[in-house]
Amino acid sequence: MKQLVLDFPLQLQEALIIGKNHRFITQPRQFSNIVVTGLGGSGIGGSIVQNYVFDKLNVPFVVNKDYSLPAFVGKDTLVIACSYSGNTEETLMALQQAKKKRATIICVTSGGKVAEFAGAKKLDCILVPAGMPPRSCLGYSLVQLLSILNHFGLIPGNFDREIKAAIKLLKTNSADIQKKASVLAKKMFGKLPIIYSAAALEGVAVRFRQQINENSKLLAWHGAIPEMNHNELVGWRDDASDKVVIILRDQDDFSRVQARMEIGKKIAKKYNPTILEIYSEGKTYWERVFYLIHLTDWVSVFLADLRGVDATEVRVIDYLKGELAKVK
Numbered sequence: 001m002k003q004l005v006l007d008f009p010l011q012l013q014e015a016l017i018i019g020k021n022h023r024f025i026t027q028p029r030q031f032s033n034i035v036v037t038g039l040g041g042s043g044i045g046g047s048i049v050q051n052y053v054f055d056k057l058n059v060p061f062v063v064n065k066d067y068s069l070p071a072f073v074g075k076d077t078l079v080i081a082c083s084y085s086g087n088t089e090e091t092l093m094a095l096q097q098a099k100k101k102r103a104t105i106i107c108v109t110s111g112g113k114v115a116e117f118a119g120a121k122k123l124d125c126i127l128v129p130a131g132m133p134p135r136s137c138l139g140y141s142l143v144q145l146l147s148i149l150n151h152f153g154l155i156p157g158n159f160d161r162e163i164k165a166a167i168k169l170l171k172t173n174s175a176d177i178q179k180k181a182s183v184l185a186k187k188m189f190g191k192l193p194i195i196y197s198a199a200a201l202e203g204v205a206v207r208f209r210q211q212i213n214e215n216s217k218l219l220a221w222h223g224a225i226p227e228m229n230h231n232e233l234v235g236w237r238d239d240a241s242d243k244v245v246i247i248l249r250d251q252d253d254f255s256r257v258q259a260r261m262e263i264g265k266k267i268a269k270k271y272n273p274t275i276l277e278i279y280s281e282g283k284t285y286w287e288r289v290f291y292l293i294h295l296t297d298w299v300s301v302f303l304a305d306l307r308g309v310d311a312t313e314v315r316v317i318d319y320l321k322g323e324l325a326k327v328k
């Protein structure tokens with residue numbers, strides 16, 4: 001897993017080339033709404049892109065992490081089905097539903113049944129290299145999502161400049177990022193992680209939580225500000241010395257959100273959690289987002305080392321799928 005994290009900037013580089021070389025069957029057209037459907041490491045790219053397009057698209061952009069699609073999906077919907085393995089049953093079922101509903105479909109996968117379905121139905125299918133754990137391939141899926149949105153004129157073509165700048169930033173600061181991540185992992189070790197971010201970066205916070213779950217084999221939770229100020233905050237009442245709060249911060253966090261973070265820190269401090277803050281680095285949006293993703297990916301693998309667990313295996317998910325296969 002460490003090698004895959006280390007190679008993340010190279011993956012982004014390759015992802016840009018894959019996106020550029022893809023010849024779309026579907027010609028640019030307008031849609032009434034867009035749905036990205038995918039689970040876990042293959043769906044999180046959708047959540048991160050959803051944050052990005054929030055103030056850019058004038059049509060709804062929905063991320064679906066279930067077997068069935070929203071009722072509004074129809075012939076004016078763009079459905080992007082993301083499954084790295086191509087074999088996730090929820091995504092396959094949603095994909096079949098999208099076809100029935102006559103949506104425009106684009107698949108992003110490394111193969112499996114999704115690629116077979118796309119081939120049989122002559123759908124656009126962007127193929128990425130196979131053989132890795134899906135969560136380590138976020139670079140491939142996220143860049144393809146941007147490239148698809150760009151193909152339909154939904155986001156400007158210069159997104160790749162920002163990705164290139166992010167690649168440079170991650171490569172240049174590789175040693176420093178690893179050093180920071182190692183320090184953070186040591187401070188987090190032995191405690192329950194609680195990740196907070198602005199709502200505008202919730203996708204990145206969820207990614208961090210899921211990487212802690214899958215790589216570090218640890219329960220964790222996340223909350224977005226301002227929403228957690230209206231409920232979860234009240235739960236801060238008991239000793240929290242067994243917890244570590246990690247706040248993901250960005251220069252573009254809305255000023256009122258920044259003020260809420262400062263006040264929230266004061267409230268949490270009363271209960272003695274360890275409080276850590278991770279500031280994004282970089283000039284542009286994608287530099288800063290990829291910086292946070294990469295740094296927190298490193299944290300999750302260093303935390304796995306400290307906990308003496310194998311970051312790659314997900315045996316319990318395999319067990320669940322085995323049991324599920326027995327259910328008719």
Ligand SMILES: O=P(O)(O)OC[C@H]1O[C@](O)(CO)[C@@H](O)[C@@H]1O
Binds near residue numbers: 041042082083
């Ligand atoms: O790329 P896929 O196979 O759709 O996987 C998505 C998610 O499913 C899992 O493979 C487990 O079922 C996760 O590890 C992964 O994040």
